[in-house]
Amino acid sequence: MSAIQQRKRKRVVPIEEACIGCRLCEVACVTEHSRSKDPVRAFKEENPRPRPRNVLEERGHESFSLSCRHCTEPHCVDACIAGAMVRDSETGRVIHHPEKCVGCWSCVMNCPFGAIHMDRERSVIYKCDLCPERERPACVDACPNRALILIEVEE
Amino acid sequence: MLFKPIHQSYGDFSIERDPQRCIGCQVCLRQCSYGVHQYNDRLCELTQDESRCVGCHRCEALCPTGALTIRRTPSDFRENALWEPTYIKNIYKQAATGGVLLTGMGNPAPYPIYWDRMLLDASQVTNPSIDPLREPMELKTFLGCRPDALEVEYDGGVPRLKTRFTPQLELDYPLLFSAMSYGSINLNVHKGLARAAEACGILYNTGEGGLHPSLYTYGKNTIVQVASGRFGVHADYLRAGAAVEIKIGQGAKPGIGGHLPGEKIGREISLTRMIPEGSDAISPAPHHDIYSIEDLRQLIYALKEATDYEKPVFVKIAAVHNSAAIASGMVRAGADVICLDGFRGGTGAAPTMIRNNVGIPVELALASVDDRLRQEGIRNQASIVVAGGIRCSADVVKAIALGADAVYIGTAALIAVGCTLCQRCYTGKCPWGIATNDPYLAKRVHPDIAAEKLTNLVKAWGHEIQEMLGGMGINALESLRGNRDKLRAVGLHPAEMEVLGIKPAGG
Known part of the structure; x- marks a missing residue:
């Protein structure tokens, strides 16, 4: 195993028992992926408004925040016809390049988790990028009940 | 308001929503369990029905943009020193419903707070103060019956203690978490209390709702309670804890029993309490087998027998007018620890009139009980634990100087996990997830x-506590117990100072 492969890779794990369904993770995601990084401006001024890349799945009192799993063998990367979806072998992140995306939705259909979302207006997909500019993803930092935790896995 | 009875039209709180900050994320709507916030899809705006607001501040705390401020609604009524709005609103409510006014948590009325009328001493010049960061400072606390005298025997010239001690509890801090039942608060809070008690080397108390099977593992940090309803009491339960507490009364509602409505009795609670699912859990006002000190003695010894005399037995009473005489009886009946719960003590549900008007301040009860037991020469036979309105470490130090061995903290513990004292525990809708069993x-x-x-x-x-002890030149909490010379009164009547057994400041 090479040194690169032994690196620890970040994963956001939703904890269903702790999720209170507040959707602050979504607010945090929108804010982090806005131009202003300010929640008020992101929601009220920015057009188009950034969309949350994580979605609260909810049934009754059970809920969890779903976002891209950054799979080791991602189906979305295999399915991408344009080379827009790639897996960074160093960080383990599955990264989407919107400038290459042709909006064929192949990745959306192939994602077993439903973690890839369609932006129909711009004909591109959007998904979790694990907040490359932050030490911890915004959703993890915003969760008031430790229902999203950041773990590092060795691969 | 339209379709609302008059008594629901006068809300207690108003919600200020800053439209420039509100981003319409609806976090407030999801967090409010009282249905205050509503979302208008067409206008993409949040609106509110303020008459439902209980002032818990959950929405305000979680609002990501700080757009919400919850304020007390200024009274619309003409000023009246006698007919304060609370009394007027209560009468509207009762005239509409014919029911008893219910509330939660401790007595909030403006009675004197004696903790705030007592000041602590500190060393200056003639006796050195101690820095707890540099020198040892002992907070270890033992609870239980102490022998009248110690007998020592010599085995080949080596001294050995001959006196056999009855069971003692060893605490790393002079604190215990008060009795709060599984049912009145949920399992998550109980887990938190149990784990914290274990981590701190102290104890928590099950309250009268039994002990959930998943918490037996924290037995050595658990006081199991036996109350008038006997909910969840069985042999394994009694043996599971480090001590057994007989609850005679509760500071928030002296003279009456508990009531957990059937809606809160879900499957797990039903199994733990050993009562049918959905049935009301009503604790009788008295223990039906205790009508005298002699009867109390029978129950104390029944419990000691059931636990092989391995666990101290606590007896808890509400602080009432003749606590001192009752406490004397309790000690003589065989209680190893007596607990005094003052009128500020909290509850999950109590009639408002009882909570606000029955019982006495624990400071006075403690001083009189400690005095009485000393006078009768039986103070060593039982430890005293006080409860009800301990707000900070200074209150703890003052309680110990007044004569307590340790203190129970209940409300303070709940505040630590988020409680904002909205006093609506009895609704079962606690938005902070504490006094609710809604998953x-x-x-x-x-x-x-x-x-x-x-x-x-x-x-x-x-x-x-260590800092305060050090300031007084004391290096062990044991040296402060009942050391009322370390307290001085400010602004108290001589009669109150006499009960407290303390001198006026400057005196």
Whole structure:
């Protein structure tokens, strides 16, 4: 195993028992992926408004925040016809390049988790990028009940 | 308001929503369990029905943009020193419903707070103060019956203690978490209390709701309670804890029993309490087998027998007018620890009139009980634990100087896990996830976070207690117990100072 492969890779794990369904993770995601990084401006001024890349799945009192799993063998990367979806072998992140995306939705259909979302207006997909500019993803930092935790896995 | 009876039209709180900050994320709507916030799809705006607001501040706390401020609604009524709005609104409510006014938590009325009328001493010039960061400072506390005298025997010239001690509890801090039943608060809070008690080397109390099977593992940090309803009491339960507590009364509602409505009795609670699912859990006002001190003695010894005389037995009473004489009887009946719960003590549900008007301040009860037991020469036979309105470490130090061995903290513990004292515990809708068994709400208390916060609170108070002791030139809490010379009164009547057994400041 090479040194690169032994690196620890970040994963956001939703904890269903702790999720209170507040959707602050979504607010945090929108804010982090806005131009202003300010929640008020992101929601009220920015057009188009950034969309949350994580979605609260909810049934009754059970809920969890779903976002891209950054799979080791991602189906979305295999399915991408344009080379827009790639897996960074160093960080383990599955990264989407919107400038290459042709909006064929192949990745959306192939994602077993439903973690890839369609932006129909711009004909591109959007998904979790694990907040490359932050030490911890915004959703993890915003969760008031430790229902999203950041773990590092060795691969 | 349209379609609303008059008494619901006068809300207690108003919600200020800053439209420039509100981003319409609806976090407030999801967090409010009282249905205050509503979303208008067409206008993409949030609106509110303020008459439902209980002032818990959950929405305000979680609003990501700080757009919400909850304020007390200024009274619309003409000023009247006698007919304060609370009384007027209560009468409207009762005239509409014919029911008893219910409330939660402790007595909030403006009675004197004696903790705030007592000041602590400190060393200056003639006796050195001690820095707890440099020198040892002992907070270790033992609870239980102490022998009248110690007998020592010599075995080949080596002294050995001959006296056999009855069971003692060893605490690393002079604090215990008060009795709060599984049912009145949910399992997540209980888990937090149990884990924090274990981490701090103290104890928590099950209350009268039994002990959930998952918590038996924390037995050595658990006081199991036996109350008038006998909910969840069985042989394994009694043996599971480090001590057994007989609850005679509760500071928030002296003279009456508890009532957990059937809606709160879900499957797990039903199994733990050993009552049918959905049935009301009503604790009788008295123990039906205790009508005298002699009867109390029978129950104390029945419990000691059931636990092989291995566990101290606590007896808890509400602080009432003749606590001192009752406490004397309790000690003579065989209680190893007596607990006095003052009128500020909290509850999950109590009639408002009882909570606000029955019982006495624990400071006075403590002083009189400690005095009485000393006068009768039986103070060593039982430890005294006080409860009801301990707000900070200084209150703890003052309680110990007045004669307590340790204190129970209940309300303070709940505040540590988020409680804002909205006093609506009895609705079962606690938006902070504490006094509720609704699985959607109960998740809001994460057991790990709760345990960490409670542990932090106990440790922080521990540091402060050490600092205060050091300032007085004392290096062990044991040296402060009943040392009322370390207290001085400010602004108290001589009669109150006499009961407290303390001198006026400057005197």
